[in-house]
Amino acid sequence: DTEVTQTPKHLVMGMTNKKSLKCEQHMGHRAMYWYKQKAKKPPELMFVYSYEKLSINESVPSRFSPECPNSSLLNLHLHALQPEDSALYLCASSQERTEAFFGQGTRLTVV
Amino acid sequence: EDQVTQSPEALRLQEGESSSLNCSYTVSGLRGLFWYRQDPGKGPEFLFTLYSAGEEKEKERLKATLTKKESFLHITAPKPEDSATYLCAASGSARQLTFGSGTQLTVLP
Numbered sequence: 696d697t698e699v700t701q702t703p704k705h706l707v708m709g710m711t712n713k714k715s716l717k718c719e720q721h722m723g724h725r726a727m728y729w730y731k732q733k734a735k736k737p738p739e740l741m742f743v744y745s746y747e748k749l750s751i752n753e754s755v756p757s758r759f760s761p762e763c764p765n766s767s768l769l770n771l772h773l774h775a776l777q778p779e780d781s782a783l784y785l786c787a788s789s790q791e792r793t794e795a796f797f798g799q800g801t802r803l804t805v806v
Numbered sequence: 807e808d809q810v811t812q813s814p815e816a817l818r819l820q821e822g823e824s825s826s827l828n829c830s831y832t833v834s835g836l837r838g839l840f841w842y843r844q845d846p847g848k849g850p851e852f853l854f855t856l857y858s859a860g861e862e863k864e865k866e867r868l869k870a871t872l873t874k875k876e877s878f879l880h881i882t883a884p885k886p887e888d889s890a891t892y893l894c895a896a897s898g899s900a901r902q903l904t905f906g907s908g909t910q911l912t913v914l915p
Contacts, residue, residue, distance in 0.1 A: 735910075737905035740902055785850075794840050
């Protein structure tokens with residue numbers, strides 16, 4: 696099983712809303728990632744969790760708040776987003792020195 | 807700084823017309839070179855991992871190769887269902903994936 700599951704698939708939120716994106720994997724991977732992807736661009740790394748600890752934060756604004764409750768789950772809490780934050784948000788997981796497996800993404804629209 | 811450059815940006819092929827996509831990389835301490843396929847609105851789908859120069863991997867109509875500076879994704883006798891964006895990514899000593907900007911492949915029937 697090489698599946699990374701993301702929910703919801705689509706999300707529309709206002710600029711004053713608070714919402715969360717969820718990601719789950721059962722491959723035993725110890726690294727989990729959040730990426731942001733704009734149309735016709737490659738994925739941009741946002742956060743990396745390694746062994747449930749935040750190891751990389753790519754200078755992401757504080758309106759994005761990651762959380763790793765356990766080794767299988769990754770959340771991304773959203774608050775006071777801007778329309779320019781609209782994008783495809785991708786979760787991925789991997790083992791050391793191996794390929795990352797991506798979820799199908801959450802299409803986020805901020806209105 | 808790690809860099810990955812893909813060419814061409816877009817490629818249109820007739821069904822059955824074989825071709826290659828290029829991925830040039832400058833990565834400190836290459837740990838792996840990865841190829842992904844991405845359909846519109848979907849997450850990248852893993853295709854291949856290459857670890858060292860001279861390595862080759864095959865899957866159906868796709869074959870990936872690696873040299874010390876480049877990787878190629880060869881597509882033999884493509885079909886319309888091979889149409890997608892193909893992403894190359896490299897992992898170096900910083901352990902993060904550096905993506906190229908992708909090649910958008912269209913295979914016409």
